[in-house]
Amino acid sequence: MPTVLARSIRRIGIGLAVMSISVGLPLVADALRPEAAIGNASAAPIDADKAAAFDWVDRNAETMKALATDLWGTPELSFREFRSSRTLIRYLESNGFTVTTGAAGMPTAFVASAGSGKPVVALWTEEDALAGMSQRPAPAREPIVAGGPGHACWHNLIGPSTAAAAVAVAQFLKRTGAPGTIRVYGTPAEETGGGKDFMLDAGLFRDVDVLLGWHPSTNTRTEFEYSKAMAEMHFRFKGVASHASVAPDKGRSALHAVELMDAGVNALREQLKEDVRVQYVISNGGGEPNVIPADAESWYIVRANKHDEAADVVQWISEIAKGAAMMTRTQVDMRVDNDQPEVLPNRPLAVVLDRNLHLVGAPAFRDEDRAFARRLLEGSGRDPQPVSTDVVALPREPAQEAYSTDLGNVSWTVATGRFAVAPSPYVIAPHTWQAAVNAATAGLEAIPIAAKTLAATAIELFKTPGAIDAAKEDLAAVSHGHTYKLLTPPGRKPPVYREGASAQPLR
Amino acid sequence: MPTVLARSIRRIGIGLAVMSISVGLPLVADALRPEAAIGNASAAPIDADKAAAFDWVDRNAETMKALATDLWGTPELSFREFRSSRTLIRYLESNGFTVTTGAAGMPTAFVASAGSGKPVVALWTEEDALAGMSQRPAPAREPIVAGGPGHACWHNLIGPSTAAAAVAVAQFLKRTGAPGTIRVYGTPAEETGGGKDFMLDAGLFRDVDVLLGWHPSTNTRTEFEYSKAMAEMHFRFKGVASHASVAPDKGRSALHAVELMDAGVNALREQLKEDVRVQYVISNGGGEPNVIPADAESWYIVRANKHDEAADVVQWISEIAKGAAMMTRTQVDMRVDNDQPEVLPNRPLAVVLDRNLHLVGAPAFRDEDRAFARRLLEGSGRDPQPVSTDVVALPREPAQEAYSTDLGNVSWTVATGRFAVAPSPYVIAPHTWQAAVNAATAGLEAIPIAAKTLAATAIELFKTPGAIDAAKEDLAAVSHGHTYKLLTPPGRKPPVYREGASAQPLR
């Protein structure tokens, strides 16, 4: 593929050019003066270690993209990332990493390590796909498997880029003999369920000094921002089955309970503050219409800017559920599957990440990419919104974003730095079939950008222990005195599915 | 009005003709052999006393119709029949009745008496109109007062015909010197509220031997039938007011509670037995939309064939109300305004009534009446359904009807006989504007029919003490061992309105 090759060469060229300028700059001092970088999007100077990592990434870009395309082709739902995790584990092991599989009791969780001793810099990956998002890589809605899952949140890009970054960093550690460990945490069920918390509860992050990761988004930026807090839960209603025509009066409809609960929540929306989001689906709508449904279930996600507020709304919703059960003479059971505070931004890590993200730059899309994206977005009823071709400037104050992630609890425990890379020349909404198309086409261009940024940042941190200390101090200062009570039941276990079997978890 | 005059004469003629045949028949024995009359609609023989009463009714028919037209023109809501009750009281007093007004603490209730001693034969009247049914006597929807009340249940026909019958019977008692008392109970709020029960609780029916009455319906028949049991109640929800735009999160919406309760009840319909009926209106929908409503109220009627079943449904609905309050963090208060078991049919009284109803015959409508009724019913999307021109045969077993009345409790206490007269040549549904038109036009023809039937039946009962005994024995036998617990609060008081003032009761 000559076009792609040409690009890689161009990038190497830029990398080397910049490298020559940056030799000899006092990186350590810079990291300790994080405020220097605020506001002006000045790129970090490049040193030989970063340059070597960039070179490695560029040489392996096609491999990474092939890996991402492979993952894209076998989308797997949350907690069921069997094949995807094996693919990444194989890649990491073949590149010298030691891998613990089945971490924290989850068959698809893993921890891969290289190097040794302190500090421990960790990267995370996510591999799960979204239900109902199966889609051919074509600019029209065409599922590959009707109703099947699809990579509409770009997680297929995350694993390969992160694994590649980890390998490049491992090479740096090995080459330089620098002390320190580079890890990759393969975290299941980012979309629903939240695998990271089971790893956190199992103590797997205990010795991690800083955690780094990325996600495709609407632009290329350091995510110095709050996500929303969120809680995810199931409401199971239990009624009495009865023949729907012969004896409907003998039945107690669990489905009516679910619908009345939803009606109650829709009315509640009037009383919610602007930043609150509540969404639900009906995960069990009741068997066959011949029988008054004895079992029905809904699945909720509640979000708010702050965890306390989300918890208050969950409390009210649980009262609505009880009211619906009372109305229908059924029983209800609420199970909180995931409870995440807002992700905590870490300014020192944001400054280092931002420096390196500017060094790498945003993806440069081709005219063909632009044309394809416009076709892809046709029929959405809105003009395509172009993405900035530059890395967005680091904000003075943390922004407040509307998404939420399962990184919330981790970010209150480990100093966490995050960034985003735009996978498209025009904004593509996550969780749409267009995102699934993009994840197999132009979105692949985000992979080397992310890999280089992760690698350069990790290398800089290994070379600048003070920056790690600053990040940890910032976390300590910001989280000091904050307590929040999780809604998830203590001692809960992750769901375990059997590979190949479909619907129900074994546990 | 020559046409009407001709009719009266024709009726007198028939009356006299039949009378001549009936002289000397042993009526007492007949009443004691009620089963003899079953199935074959044989008219009772007419005697001189009945003939005299018929004659009086025919001579006063225009007066009664004028009275009915007057009542029609000033429709008054339940418990607010101020002018209507005064009109009837004046008529009865001017015809020699002694009247107790303000009976049982209700300004519009009265008991009028003539004659003396036992037995006591009582007739009842109803005078209240229906909200929103104001209508000109024209074959198209034209309210006289937009949103105003109207006589869409024909109660304007009941008072005049019943009062006239009572006067005719009083004349019989006076003329013959027979022992016995004829009474008229002016009962408020038949439509909603149920004034009869307050009179019952006050002991006003204690010495009544039999109770007789009538209502317009889809045909002319003795109502040897069960009505549905019914309970009527208000649910008042109390929330917290708040500015609907500035601070909706501080409000608690009583209106949402009402709507969620209704949604719960609509879902419940799936679990209701076929004979159950539940209907509601929203009697307070919440002020102005600038404010989250702190107050809202719904008004329910629950009906079922049997009282126990209605009570079960009320129980479930009260749980739905509590569920709705829980959902919305509001409070709810349920107040049962009226609770009536199914009306108990009384076979001996039905037999006597049926005999006399056949003697009188169903109304004979004119071609003009038929043409007008067809115009009136045009646009209903259904072909007009012609009414039988004959009195319908007495059924072998009591029928089960869908309506309910506030006669339920009374009928379990006093032996009660009822019949219906068709007010129209084609079926007109009650509680429609067409009924309000009919009540001022052809419906007036039902008045002399009803008056004669009531008078003849009462006269026959006064002359046949054994028939009264049989009726009382039937009640004792049928109601023996049945107990039912009323949902109305013990010791409750009727609402009292001030004449002229509009909305709220004083108490």
Added chain:
Amino acid sequence: MPTVLARSIRRIGIGLAVMSISVGLPLVADALRPEAAIGNASAAPIDADKAAAFDWVDRNAETMKALATDLWGTPELSFREFRSSRTLIRYLESNGFTVTTGAAGMPTAFVASAGSGKPVVALWTEEDALAGMSQRPAPAREPIVAGGPGHACWHNLIGPSTAAAAVAVAQFLKRTGAPGTIRVYGTPAEETGGGKDFMLDAGLFRDVDVLLGWHPSTNTRTEFEYSKAMAEMHFRFKGVASHASVAPDKGRSALHAVELMDAGVNALREQLKEDVRVQYVISNGGGEPNVIPADAESWYIVRANKHDEAADVVQWISEIAKGAAMMTRTQVDMRVDNDQPEVLPNRPLAVVLDRNLHLVGAPAFRDEDRAFARRLLEGSGRDPQPVSTDVVALPREPAQEAYSTDLGNVSWTVATGRFAVAPSPYVIAPHTWQAAVNAATAGLEAIPIAAKTLAATAIELFKTPGAIDAAKEDLAAVSHGHTYKLLTPPGRKPPVYREGASAQPLR
């Protein structure tokens, strides 16, 4: 199993005893005077042919029960009766039947024939189980597979008994050399989908003279009765997916459309006539709560005593669906999967069936069965309702029942006779887990009863051509002039599933 053996012997004894009495009675004449049998439950006399069939059934009773237990253990959903149909086909083929598989384009439909020429007497079987009804044969709710299907409508009893009857009749035809064909129609998807109609449309019933079948029910009776008419349909709503927190305003919720449609239907219940039944489940409740659902689906069954009325209600519900789509800016597509008029009772066939059912008698349950049934029904909050130990008398007029079946269209085309056998000493509601337990325990006792009744009736019909003519004339007379327009799309195809694959049909 000595107990069972003792029973079989007892039954044979009875059969023989009765047989000796019945020899020589003029069966033909009796069948032509069907009214003779009304009201008094006189058993038919038994002849040698019936006695032989009974003997065969008794000798094979254990085999049939084993077959039923086998089917019970592998419950399969509608249109997916792969294993069950194969089991029956194998049994019939091994007993000399010629079997056409994959009938009418349905992998699980079959037609098995023995004998030759006219008349053609056909029996039908049903094999599908119900979703969510998986249950151990124990007196407490214990699914074998959580959420899995189960035989809660006793279809596991139908196939073995019907196949056995067919074999017994085939032996009669072979032995006597009588002209005529005995057939078994293996009809898929009785519970939902209605496989019989695809076979009807394919002309597979064209040469059938009479059709006979049975079903477990609340007592043992000839089903001289109307079922309800019914229509079954799916509503698929199509919206726009969007991230539920980042851009909910960009989404269009198909799930809200489903819920609002259901709310509209629940409100509609107030306007439905008493005999109408409407039930729904939500067959697609919308993916994951991270995404505003672009796809959601509900599944409805509408029933009414008459087909026209059901069709009217379907029309209104389709308007509600459109209203819900309008409310949510989504699109909706209605697909009618099954449309059945009320099953037409056939008096001549009912008379013959009734005679033979009385000859066979209702199942005689043991004390252990009664004790177990009482335990099974404990906790239902109702006293167990004992089942008549006698065959219920044939009613004078056809009864009206609340169930519906996919026999509706067939019964308007082929003269159809049906009967019920009580599978339990106490009434067990169909479509409950208790029914699933019963279908593997005492319910097995219904099998020989049903097999004998089917066999005796078919034999009597083969020997009495006039009875067949009477049945056909009755159908012609009753259905004359009646037309009904089916709501199912013309030329529709049955859904086809792949064995082993789970959720979605291939077509």
Added chain:
Amino acid sequence: MPTVLARSIRRIGIGLAVMSISVGLPLVADALRPEAAIGNASAAPIDADKAAAFDWVDRNAETMKALATDLWGTPELSFREFRSSRTLIRYLESNGFTVTTGAAGMPTAFVASAGSGKPVVALWTEEDALAGMSQRPAPAREPIVAGGPGHACWHNLIGPSTAAAAVAVAQFLKRTGAPGTIRVYGTPAEETGGGKDFMLDAGLFRDVDVLLGWHPSTNTRTEFEYSKAMAEMHFRFKGVASHASVAPDKGRSALHAVELMDAGVNALREQLKEDVRVQYVISNGGGEPNVIPADAESWYIVRANKHDEAADVVQWISEIAKGAAMMTRTQVDMRVDNDQPEVLPNRPLAVVLDRNLHLVGAPAFRDEDRAFARRLLEGSGRDPQPVSTDVVALPREPAQEAYSTDLGNVSWTVATGRFAVAPSPYVIAPHTWQAAVNAATAGLEAIPIAAKTLAATAIELFKTPGAIDAAKEDLAAVSHGHTYKLLTPPGRKPPVYREGASAQPLR
């Protein structure tokens, strides 16, 4: 009342003190350099004219408060401010104003003028109260008239203070002989209906140069801010009445339509942007439950930051209404009663107002007021939120507030300046019974503050024609090119009520 007297004296003292400092400052220039005042809350210098006005206000403070107390005692609903407007008209006429009553076809609208020629400075008043807010001036919920209206939005304070300011300004014009006209616009129905627009449409604001007014709020500030745009509308559903038990299937429920529409809107909330507000009440919930309601009505207010967005939401809601009508086979009619864009802030006027508001200062509450306010707010479940004792600084950019007013259209036509005065030492939410209490107690203290600020601002504008020009230029610049299409029907007429009659407007 010595306490109050002491206060007035104290205020006069402050006024004079400040006056002595300010003599001789070049006010004109200042007004032309509006930006000078931004950010620092510097008070305007006081001149002799303002001082004279302040003196007059202080001397008449008790009269104004008595007037406000009088209005408070006779609360009148929108378009029915009969007595209230007469009270203000009488006051203005007795102080030399010429008054046009019945302005723009509204019995309760008036325009009062004094002075002559240009420029024309206009003030507006509002007099309507809120339904259901009747309340004694006591710290517990005690309606004076159950369900009656009450001054829970402080409009009783607006008329007296504004009229007093106008009189003070008229005296200035008369005394100085300065050219110019001071006007008071008595505008009906601010709460619902929007009387200002009818006056605008009638051309009554055509020659107005600037418009000034005030409203109590959560603090004392110049309202340099956007309100929300809003549209207010009624949805009338028309069904078919029928007896609710005898023939519910013949009815078409307009009430169900209203409830389903509301359910649709509650679901829609999920798709609304954060700034949108939708609220409704049910203004006709359907007569009596004996009848399927043929008529029902809901009353909606839609708000959004921008008018276009509000109009989009109204469009969607109108589709929901149509969907609800389709669901219930009823008809619906939407009538927009009021449509207001967001109020346009005017920077030059804000600067002048702010200068004078600082000159006057925020109300100084007493310890008793504070103690009473705390008692008043007890039981609200929230700690009382203290109000700033200073005038809040003018913001750099216009703020965005959540309320809306009927000033929207006027503010896009006439340069409009507005300010708020805190009526309480602790924040009291508008449209609560606590606000009604405050409006009769401590809230009266806001009157002289508002009167002085209005008078001083008007005087300064009369003396500084350039400031008026600047205000008009700012309006022209900001509104240039903006067009918005009103949803109200062209040529609509205001509703007209008859004084004393209650519910329905004559037109």
